[in-house]
Amino acid sequence: MHEMGIANSVLEAVRTEMGRHPGMYPCKVGVRIGEMSAIDPESLRFCFEAMIRETDLESLELGVETCPVRYRCQVCGGEFIVRDYDSRCPQCGSPETRCISGDELELAYLEVEEYGPSTVGAKSTQ
Amino acid sequence: MDRVPLERKVLSENDRIAAELRARFQAHGVYCLNLISSPGSGKTSLLERTLESLPRRDRVAVLTGDIQTENDANRLKRFHFPVKQITTGGTCHLDASMIERHLADWRLEDLDLLLIENVGNLVCPASYDLGEAAKVVVLSVTEGEDKPLKYPSIFFKSDLLVLSKIDLLPYVPFDIDVAAENARKVHPGMEIVKVSCLMGNGLHEWMMWLAERRRAHKSLAQQTAS
Numbered sequence: 036m037h038e039m040g041i042a043n044s045v046l047e048a049v050r051t052e053m054g055r056h057p058g059m060y061p062c063k064v065g066v067r068i069g070e071m072s073a074i075d076p077e078s079l080r081f082c083f084e085a086m087i088r089e090t091d092l093e094s095l096e097l098g099v100e101t102c103p104v105r106y107r108c109q110v111c112g113g114e115f116i117v118r119d120y121d122s123r124c125p126q127c128g129s130p131e132t133r134c135i136s137g138d139e140l141e142l143a144y145l146e147v148e149e150y151g152p153s154t155v156g157a158k159s160t161q
Numbered sequence: 162m163d164r165v166p167l168e169r170k171v172l173s174e175n176d177r178i179a180a181e182l183r184a185r186f187q188a189h190g191v192y193c194l195n196l197i198s199s200p201g202s203g204k205t206s207l208l209e210r211t212l213e214s215l216p217r218r219d220r221v222a223v224l225t226g227d228i229q230t231e232n233d234a235n236r237l238k239r240f241h242f243p244v245k246q247i248t249t250g251g252t253c254h255l256d257a258s259m260i261e262r263h264l265a266d267w268r269l270e271d272l273d274l275l276l277i278e279n280v281g282n283l284v285c286p287a288s289y290d291l292g293e294a295a296k297v298v299v300l301s302v303t304e305g306e307d308k309p310l311k312y313p314s315i316f317f318k319s320d321l322l323v324l325s326k327i328d329l330l331p332y333v334p335f336d337i338d339v340a341a342e343n344a345r346k347v348h349p350g351m352e353i354v355k356v357s358c359l360m361g362n363g364l365h366e367w368m369m370w371l372a373e374r375r376r377a378h379k380s381l382a383q384q385t386a387s
Contacts, residue, residue, distance in 0.1 A: 036287060037252075037253055037254055037284070037285035040252075041171055041172075041288075044171050044174070045171055048167065048169075048171070048173075052165065052167065056163075056165070059163075062162065064167075065167075066171065071313055072288065072312070072314060072319055073284050073287040073288055073312070073314035074288065074316070074335050120310065120313070120346035120347055122346075122349055130349065132349075134317070136343075138314065138317070138318075140170060140171045140172060140288060141168070141169065141170055141171060142167035142168070142169055142170070142171055143166070143167060143168065144164050144165060144166050144167055145164070145165045145167055146162055146163070146165075147162070147163050147165060148162045148163075148165050
């Protein structure tokens with residue numbers, strides 16, 4: 036539902052970053068989305084593609100890495116991925132565990148390419 | 162081709178404003194709560210009963226969010242505390258810049274408690290930090306016991322679950338123990354209060370929770386200041 040706003044924030048970040056790379060154009064932006072982030076990756080992709088259509092960023096690809104919910108055991112220090120909400124430590128059985136990741140909504144990277152003969156059709160973002 | 166690491170949050174602008182708000186709340190000793198639920202779970206009713214129970218001299222203010230109408234603000238203004246409606250005009254959540262804008266003509270030094278009622282929605286508000294000290298999620302017994310499993314993010318991020326409309330329990334197939342168990346699957350040890358805003362059950366526990374949180378926040382603020 037709010038993926039349109041998220042897609043817009045991603046595109047704003049791409050435009051800001053491209054200001055630092057004159058003579059280049061963006062090919063792909065990578066985001067990390069945690070399973071507990073309340074963001075649906077498919078919905079984000081749909082919004083992203085709708086927003087870049089017929090713009091200077093039309094050729095921009097969205098890379099989505101989904102991140103599982105990870106916990107660390109407070110007793111034995113082991114780290115594990117939680118499935119079906121069972122957050123007890125699988126190694127020592129302790130319920131004393133803490134969530135360390137899984138609600139990511141992060142910009143990971145931007146791939147940029149120099150304009151050249153092979154990039155006919157790619158438009159400037161300037 | 163070059164790969165440039167970005168390594169920042171997608172909502173970093175929202176988070177920046179939220180961090181500024183949190184620092185201002187801390188500096189002025191304002192305890193801020195962000196109330197979140199589905200539409201119609203009883204956030205406004207809970208706020209009505211809360212404002213009704215607080216002493217008139219208490220330094221409390223309310224921001225209430227909706228997509229349209231001033232209805233909730235009008236309901237809450239009856240209690241003589243400052244209340245402002247935030248109409249988002251279509252946006253399904255509040256964000257930190259809306260809070261900043263609507264606080265602009267209130268003096269934080271005149272406040273001890275700021276209650277924010279988010280737009281009715283269990284999904285999107287979970288992503289937007291408003292600078293609050295804690296989130297509270299409200300779930301009514303006319304919804305499903307599995308809501309915490311279907312919408313884990315908000316239950317995970319909230320400090321307290323208010324199970325509301327418990328006066329309807331005899332009439333609905335809602336197993337309150339299963340609901341509590343599901344909430345604690347997502348958020349082990351989650352605090353839960355069960356209330357009926359209509360009959361008054363559980364409101365004492367809710368007010369005690371709020372008073373205790375305010376007390377703890379105040380003493381932390383004083384320690385930080387000294």
